[in-house]
Amino acid sequence: MKAKCIWILCLLCTAGVWAQQIVVVAAESLQPIPGVVISNKEKKVLTNINGQADLDVFSDKDTLQFTAPNYRVLKLIKKRINGHTVSLTRFVGLDEVVISASKFKQEKRDVPQKIINISAKEVGFTNPQTSADLLAETGNVFIQKSQLGGGSPMIRGFSTNRLLMTVDGVRMNNAIFRGGNLQNSLSVNPLSLQNTEITLGAGSVVYGSDAIGGVISFYTKKPQLSYKDAMYVKAHTLARYASASTEKTVHADVNIGFKKWAFLSSVSFNDYDHVTMGSHGPDAYLRPEYVETVNGVDFIKSNTNPKRQIPTGFNQFYALQKVHFQPKENLLLDVGLHYATTSNYARYDRLIRYEANQLQWAQWYYGPQNWFMGNLQATKHSKSHVLFNKAQLTVAYQHFKESRHHRKLQSEIKTNRTERVQAISVNADLEKQVTSSTAIFYGLEYVYNRIHSEAYQEQINSGVQQESVTRYPNGATWQSVAAYASLKYKPSDKFIFQTGLRYNQIAATANFEENNRFLNLPYNNTAINASAFTGTAGISWMPNSIVQWKLHASTAFRAPNIDDVGKVFDSEPGSVVVPNPNLKSEYAYGGELGLVLNFNDKVVLDFNTYYTFLDDALVRRDYMLNQATELMYNGELSSIQAVQNASKAWIYGLEVGLRCRFSKNLTLKSQYNLIGGTEDDNGVEVPIRHVAPSFGNIHLVWQKQAFTVASFVNFNGTLQNHKLAPSEQAKPYIYATDKQGKPYAPSWYTINLRTQYQFKNDLAVSVAFQNITDQRYKTYSSGIAAPGKQVIIAVNYTL
Known part of the structure; x- marks a missing residue:
């Protein structure tokens, strides 16, 4: 409660200037977007690698246009920007960014494999009981259960130790992952996920052993x-x-x-x-x-x-x-x-x-x-x-x-x-x-x-x-x-x-x-x-x-x-x-x-x-x-x-x-x-x-x-x-x-x-x-x- 009061007080004290510095993020992942062009008819600024930009060059009455590749153009009057964060929405279809294909951000359309992306927003709507249920929601992953505390994914005819799971880029498969059904996906809480990527098909070049049928990447x-x-x-x-x-x-x-x-x-x-x-x-x-x-x-x-x-x-x-x-x-x-x-x-x-x-x-x-x-x-x-x-x-x-x-x-x-x-x-x-x-x-x-x-x-x-x-x-x-x-x-x-x-x-x-x-x-x-x-x-x-x-x-x-x-x-x-x-x-x-x-x-x-x-x-x-x-x-x-x-x-x-x-x-x-x-x-x-x-x-x-x-x-x-x-x-x-x-x-x-x-x-x-x-x-x-x-x-x- 004390922290909340301090936060509100700070907002009140800085109400006149806080909207001048913002961060532009992706609406679904909340990840900062670098290189966003913020402009009116005469001036423009770009967000840095952390999605930050200073709006001091614009007046409160200026209509600002936010433009970035793969995102819908957004127009806002500066004084009406609500908060210090501006969210941009991706186009439907191919124009998404994925990480799992190379461990670095790439446009989804550039990757020759099929990759499924699940955002935190989708998790909030589907309300899966477990991460295994979250994977099943895609319609691309089949889930086997031997008990209620179960959830073993199958992708393209492969399962268990022929699939690789990672959490925040760290390999979760260990030396006793078996050929029988596995419940390790349940250890990942879907309500704590920012996004999940499922690579359908082999991923051994980037991830090594076990990535035969696919890679499940929890972030x-x-x-x-x-x-x-x-x-x-x-x-x-x-x-x-x-x-x-x-x-x-x-x-x-x-x-x-x-x-x-x-x-x-x-x-x-x-x-x-x-x-x-x-x-x-x-x-x-x-x-x-x-x-x-x-x-x-x-x-x-x-x-x-x-x-x-x-x-x-x-x-x-x-x-x-x-x-x-x-x-x-x-x-x-x-x-x-x-x-x-x-x-x-x-x-x-x-x-x-x-x-x-x-x-x-x-x-x-x-x-x-x-x-x-x-x-x-x-x-x-x-x-x-x-x-x-x-x-x-x-x-x-x-x-x-x-x-x-x-x-x-x-x-x-x-x-x-x-x-x-x-x-x-x-x-x-x-x-x-x-x-x-x-x-x-x-x-x-x-x-x-x-x-x-x-x-x-x-x-x-x-x-x-x-x-x-x-x-x-x-x-x-x-x-x-x-x-x-x-x-x-x-x-x-x-x-x-x-x-x-x-x-x-x-x-x-x-x-x-x-x-x-x-x-x-x-x-x-x-x-x-x-x-x-x-x-x-x-x-x-x-x-x-x-x-x-x-x-x-x-x-x-x-x-x-x-x-x-x-x-x-x-x-x-x-x-x-x-x-x-x-x-x-x-x-x-x-x-x-x-x-x-x-x-x-x-x-x-x-x-x-x-x-x-x-x-x-x-x-x-x-x-x-x-x-x-x-x-x-x-x-x-x-x-x-x-x-x-x-x-x-x-x-x-x-x-x-x-x-x-x-x-x-x-x-x-x-x-x-x-x-x-x-x-x-x-x-x-x-x-x-x-x-x-x-x-x-x-x-x-x-x-x-x-x-x-x-x-x-x-x-x-x-x-x-x-x-x-x-x-x-x-x-x-x-x-x-x-x-x-x-x-x-x-x-x-x-x-x-x-x-x-x-x-x-x-x-x-x-x-x-x-x-x-x-x-x-x-x-x-x-x-x-x-x-x-x-x-x-x-x-x-x-x-």
Whole structure:
């Protein structure tokens, strides 16, 4: 309150002069825009690299015109400029700026790959419950969920450790990212995001290993400086409720800015109860009974409401602290501290398994998923330096913690496994404009991961603990050293050529001596030393104002990580995966052709077709250990499997997007994805696990002044049994049953309505009606059914 009073007093004391110095920002991202021309008929000024400009040369009655490439022209009378910030709006269509393609700002139209951009404004309207739900809103990313605390993205037939995630430019993938489904996207809070970019297709030249199917780049909000003498304070709060999971969310962030220093603090808390599925759909998804444990004794309890999925409730907490320091106009220092944690949350897909007509597990849950990241980024601008015009040095430390706890029905033995990963990364990225038509982007990267893995079995009544086989070899390490360079050649606005090359050296070590007390492996340790060259080349050609062609070819790779080399776990009932020290990198070779038709920003059609060949694919296959094909694991005789370079895969697809602006107030948006692919399974071509069925959405949005209404349909095609991957056919408990009694994934659709009303500039209320027809459905490969009909209410207040 005291800070607020000081701020108001400063505003009153400087009311006569504060409008003379402004900062021009992008309306959606709030990023300062350099090089904006501010003019009247006689005079003009330009904003500097921080978007700042001094308006002293103009009189209060002058009409000022704000002009910048890719932004709509804005005209304002100087004395009517409200506040010290002026916002410019981008054109609809191609004229956007993206960062992820080269780690530096580029016009989206210049990039030969398809990149999806999600702004903070869109997040504020769609109100996604998690970052996974945010990705699903695009219509280009398919989301799988094994439990309510889940959200594993699939892009163009690839998933998990074949997709790369970054937060503020820092690699989030670590050495235990697995081929199974991942929930790490949930650690990123969508309410703290400034924008999100999704690169569809390979990104190995810039990002290295794992970036085969795509790159998901989260950029959190940045502290804003004050561009006047008074302190700049801005605060935002949100409260949200969703009926199907009884979600209760609160969020707050506050920005305090001075001339050279700025601080941003953000916190969020989400609480979810057991989620209720819809009424109309397969009965196979219902939850007729569940296990309840009382005083160490398991009871099978009848579910009074079979649509209620027990247990699925959990909660999560996220905190962000950022500091921005600008000692000079051309030097910026940014510090970010991120912390995310959850409560325990049940792995629902395991808890619905039956064995001999009885539920198999009494307990199967993940412990808190913890993530901490501290990063420091120094950015230097220079117009004359021989090596760069802009240079960034990013140093980051991350700590990941996850655990798994499970006990079979009526068993007194509970197995507990805990994993921790410490990750250090250093990135140096530079941009140099060599000539007016040629720019180069280049850099160096070093990544180091160390894994700590623990396991024990616990007697639930006596509490006696006994050591057990760990999921990963304790103390294992994974390192990556890389150098990359990219060239952008733009002789005219109609033609752009980009190419790049990266060299990567990967080293991994693992010691199995501790686990050999239980497994009797024929080796005690392993070391992997692998190298990889990857390249990319593409063109963007605009022969006229309507047509844009994009052609892109690339190679990408994924080096074996510790999850591939050293994991021990039960992959499915009756099977156990053991370490394999004889692995090499898998390679992907891909091509993409895109066509954009832009009819005066009124109708925009976007077509993309792609093809990817994956060679030496790392897949799970049957394996022999000490000449044996079976071993005892967790008290059960299990078939032995291991990750091997034993497959090839072919993936292809078509993406069609439409944006139609019927009037100033009414817009239609739609996205459709068709994906296919097969992989080699011991000489037989079979469907690929992460190739999703056809999916997409249709949005009709009406907006007038402060009121926005969006009606939309989400839809998903059918995957018949013969199109399910063998690993999916082996999980009938998560699927519906066809007429032959075989598992399959039915098609589904939902009808939805979302509204928002903005009261002046400080209060906004959103109400959404989701799954209005109360469909009972699961997204492909998901263990949990999606929410039935629900109402989501959110209240935003900005100070």
